Amino acid sequence: MSLLEVDGLTVRTSDGRTLLDGVTWDVAAGARLGIIGESGSGKSMTALAVLGLLPAGMRATGHVRLDGTDLLALPPRRMDAVRGAQVAMVFQEPLTALDPLMTVGRQISGPVRLHQRLSRTAAREEAARLLRLVQIDDTERVLGSYPWQLSGGQRQRVSLAMALACRPRVLLADEPTTALDVTVQAEVLELLDDVVERTGLALVLVTHDLPVVARVAQDLVVMRDGAVVERTTVPRALAGDGAAYTRELVDAARAVTALPTPEAR
């Protein structure tokens, strides 16, 4: 049984442009779904629509069912309760989610206290634990820092820690490792894998980076121009089965990840 079901999701702007066209996929508890596609193909828009966070003036039609409940039909108040607690998101640009006027410690322990009903000190400890989980070692300093005092990769990991803080059932992670160097990236991907394994979280990993998807996801949704090209699996995509467009993406990724040598050869 799928936990989150996106069914015919269509998004239009107020001036009638169609940004998403009948997007359909689903993800089960404990499963890892990758969404790939080129820049502007509608990956982030899909995640925002699922969470009911579309920019003003845009309209979503179709269905987004969490355990059978259609989120698109929920009144805003009830949607607020779903967001974060049931379905959490790591935004592509971490500053979107981080409050510039609040220390990291307060930003993480706030939701932790709310959702896990912990005392202030226990919540602070939980926040530190979450930071260690995302490979931040100097937790005390980072907890006391404001977002602008952190490096790009540190911010990205803080926003992942925040998303995990409420122990959501579904995690929509939009390019969660783009600001990370490869060594930290590998560790964060392993962490995501581990969280899925241990908690049965459903992971939706949005990325333009095929090697990243290949490392974590089994199921794959390929998007182009706001629509789903195909739903496939990572092994099938890598083997060159299925849509020609997917093959193009795979070939392009292979060509690029072949390591350099600039002037040489």
Added chain:
Amino acid sequence: MSTPLLELTGVTRTFGRTTQALRGVDLRVEAGRGVGIVGESGAGKSTLLRLLLALDSPTSGTVTYRGEPLDRRDRAAVRRFRRDVQVVFQDPRSSLDPRQRVGSIVAEPLRSLRVEGDHRARVCEVLASVGLDADVVDRYPAQFSGGQRQRIAIARALAPRPSVLVADEPVSALDVSVRRQVVDLLARLRDEHGLTLVLVSHDIAIVGQLCERTVVLHDGLVVEEGATREVLTAPREPYTQRLLAAVPRLPDATPAG
């Protein structure tokens, strides 16, 4: 040796009492010789770029531009500097003014630097060179995808034809085909117009394609530096070796690869 375009000598930068982001760094950027800066998250790469751009001052050590320290209060000097050196910041969202339309954002350096010629045509030209249609000029930054915003920031930096481009993870949000377009564009500007690149990227393949020299930063110190080819193919430092080993690669479908 000629005067470097930009130079850091014995630079440290400490935040608060304890955060030593840079712990004694020397770096020379010479005309026509691009420098790639790689290193772990938190290593001090963005801090180093801010110092190079004189957007921040070192705790100790010196920063020079064409042999002289840049005085941020000297408006004429700052204008000369900006004419020469443009920048793409790591976070496009916060570097693009949300209240301005894209056309105006990309034209901003042309206006403020009083560049001659048809600004509108130049704006469309640079936008096209990063794969964006001319009709994006009327939209606001928030109405774009992450990768599109990143390209707007690149277009703005390239608009006044700088001689140095300092770019912090400029292609991190771009998929391989757009990324290739941007990398090819930068390579062409380097080869045909002598653009000097100072590039922070965790994508080592890109540093390999664009930069002659590579500097590996670890925990606020330069741990390895040299010709890119050597650093990337025969790294001496264990940290650099780990960095290269961790580059994600697609598993091969066929045994040969």
